[in-house]
Amino acid sequence: MNFEFFLADLWAARANLLAGLWQTVLISAGSVALGTLLGLLVGLGLSYGRLPLRIALRIYTDFLRGTPVFVLILACYYIFSAAGLDLDAFQAGCLALTLFCSSHVGEILRGALNAIPAGQTEAAKSIGLTFGQTFTSVLLPQALRQMLPTWVNTATEIVKASTLLSVIGVVEFLLAVQQVISRTYLSLEFYLFAGLVYFVLNFAIEQAGRAVERRIAIPR
Amino acid sequence: MIPVLNITDLHKSFGELEVLKGIDLAMHKGDVVSLIGSSGSGKTTLLRCVNLLEEFGRGRIEIAGEPIGYREEGGRRRRLPERQIARQRAMTGMAFQQFNLFPHLSAVKNVMLGLTKTKKLPAEEARAIAESWLDRVGMLARKDHFPGQLSGGQQQRVAIARAIAMAPQLMLFDEVTSALDPELVSEVLAVVRDLGRDGMTMLLVTHEMRFARDVSSRVVFMHQGRIHEEGPPEQIFGAPGTERLKAFLSNSQS
Numbered sequence: 001m002n003f004e005f006f007l008a009d010l011w012a013a014r015a016n017l018l019a020g021l022w023q024t025v026l027i028s029a030g031s032v033a034l035g036t037l038l039g040l041l042v043g044l045g046l047s048y049g050r051l052p053l054r055i056a057l058r059i060y061t062d063f064l065r066g067t068p069v070f071v072l073i074l075a076c077y078y079i080f081s082a083a084g085l086d087l088d089a090f091q092a093g094c095l096a097l098t099l100f101c102s103s104h105v106g107e108i109l110r111g112a113l114n115a116i117p118a119g120q121t122e123a124a125k126s127i128g129l130t131f132g133q134t135f136t137s138v139l140l141p142q143a144l145r146q147m148l149p150t151w152v153n154t155a156t157e158i159v160k161a162s163t164l165l166s167v168i169g170v171v172e173f174l175l176a177v178q179q180v181i182s183r184t185y186l187s188l189e190f191y192l193f194a195g196l197v198y199f200v201l202n203f204a205i206e207q208a209g210r211a212v213e214r215r216i217a218i219p220r
Numbered sequence: 221m222i223p224v225l226n227i228t229d230l231h232k233s234f235g236e237l238e239v240l241k242g243i244d245l246a247m248h249k250g251d252v253v254s255l256i257g258s259s260g261s262g263k264t265t266l267l268r269c270v271n272l273l274e275e276f277g278r279g280r281i282e283i284a285g286e287p288i289g290y291r292e293e294g295g296r297r298r299r300l301p302e303r304q305i306a307r308q309r310a311m312t313g314m315a316f317q318q319f320n321l322f323p324h325l326s327a328v329k330n331v332m333l334g335l336t337k338t339k340k341l342p343a344e345e346a347r348a349i350a351e352s353w354l355d356r357v358g359m360l361a362r363k364d365h366f367p368g369q370l371s372g373g374q375q376q377r378v379a380i381a382r383a384i385a386m387a388p389q390l391m392l393f394d395e396v397t398s399a400l401d402p403e404l405v406s407e408v409l410a411v412v413r414d415l416g417r418d419g420m421t422m423l424l425v426t427h428e429m430r431f432a433r434d435v436s437s438r439v440v441f442m443h444q445g446r447i448h449e450e451g452p453p454e455q456i457f458g459a460p461g462t463e464r465l466k467a468f469l470s471n472s473q474s
């Protein structure tokens with residue numbers, strides 16, 4: 001039984017593992033935050049933009065959503081450096097996750113806005129609201145509530161996808177774990193441990209999402 | 221006296237389909253005009269043009285003497301900018317068949333929204349106005365309820381309060397009872413009748429013939445995008461002058 005060895009090695013490697021975990025949190029939170037901001041703009045453009053913009057954004061979202069995240073990460077890492085833009089692995093990886101997130105958020109927002117009955121906009125107009133006021137007071141509050149569960153799901157997908165940054169050498173949590181394994185040879189134990197940590201992370205995100213959902217639910 | 225509403229030669233098409241084929245209609249302060257006519261005759265479209273929810277190709281609509289929606293510029297007709305349109309929309313209030321309350325806002329917040337956003341009133345003042353109108357429609361006790369917690373009739377009364385709290389010059393009602401269960405119709409009609417008694421100028425589309433006869437100062441019968449016959453309710457219902465109106469009335473008696 002290697003459990004005592006495992007605990008001893010885990011304790012010994014705690015600083016590296018925590019540093020890796022911190023990177024994972026940083027990468028995920030940063031990509032989700034930036035990707036959501038960008039995605040809201042994409043969703044606005046998809047919903048209300050002129051035709052050429054809508055077509056361009058449609059291609060953007062369909063392309064990004066149809067490409068494996070792994071390919072996006074490699075593309076960001078190699079293409080930008082080939083183009084002379086100096087992105088380090090961390091930046092390239094975050095960029096890929098941000099773009100991926102934005103395409104999903106854009107599509108989610110478009111869908112949510114589209115699902116709001118036309119009568120809502122008309123009622124807002126008939127009491128004299130401008131388009132901007134209608135959007136911020138009537139459409140967005142409804143769309144955001146509708147989006148929340150899917151958006152939380154996207155956030156957990158990003159956490160999982162952040163493991164792929166290990167391939168281009170970013171020492172996030174998974175790579176930190178692998179480095180410990182290469183010293184200790186306790187692969188089963190440490191991979192199980194890594195799985196548990198990711199599960200806890202995503203479980204926490206989902207529970208937080210549910211709590212917010214309950215808080216902002218419309219009474220009925 | 222300047223009419224509250226003056227429509228001259230209004231035409232409206234959806235693509236190839238001409239839905240309004242030259243409507244002329246004037247209303248003065250305190251008039252209650254009922255629009256009747258079979259489904260598809262253009263009643264809803266007429267109201268939506270007056271509320272600027274539809275663009276219209278030809279003709280002119282004036283609210284209290286102000287031409288709405290368009291301006292003439294060197295012989296060319298131009299749609300007014302968004303801000304102007306929004307202001308002009310607030311000169312008329314509209315109650316919809318499907319209520320269209322904002323589901324994420326409580327009853328009182330529904331009524332306050334236009335007051336704070338369009339009229340820029342401070343929240344306190346808006347709340348006071350909203351509560352007094354909710355009281356008028358018998359909904360003050362449920363002011364903090366959300367639309368999903370209200371019956372259809374209650375939602376429609378809140379929706380009417382929301383429109384009328386903006387102090388419009390003209391209220392438009394588009395079949396406000398036709399989405400309601402039969403037992404909820406009378407509470408909404410009572411509110412509308414009450415507003416008419418108070419001197420509100422109202423243009424209403426209705427299928428409730430007895431109600432139209434009761435509340436209207438004038439009844440307008442529309443057929444295929446035109447005003448086919450109009451007059452005081454006693455004449456329209458008591459002595460209809462055209463075969464079409466007779467046929468329509470005998471069909472809607474059932």
Ligand SMILES: Nc1ncnc2c1ncn2[C@@H]1O[C@H](COP(=O)(O)OP(=O)(O)O)[C@@H](O)[C@H]1O
Nearest residue numbers: 234237239257258259260261262263264265266
């Ligand atoms: N947005 C639209 N696009 C195309 N046709 C429409 C639209 N709205 C209404 N129509 C058509 O215009 C005609 C008049 O409709 P409407 O004004 O709703 O009649 P009513 O309210 O008297 O039943 C109908 O033939 C209807 O199909």
Ligand SMILES: [Mg+2]
Nearest residue numbers: 263264265395
């Ligand atoms: Mg209609």
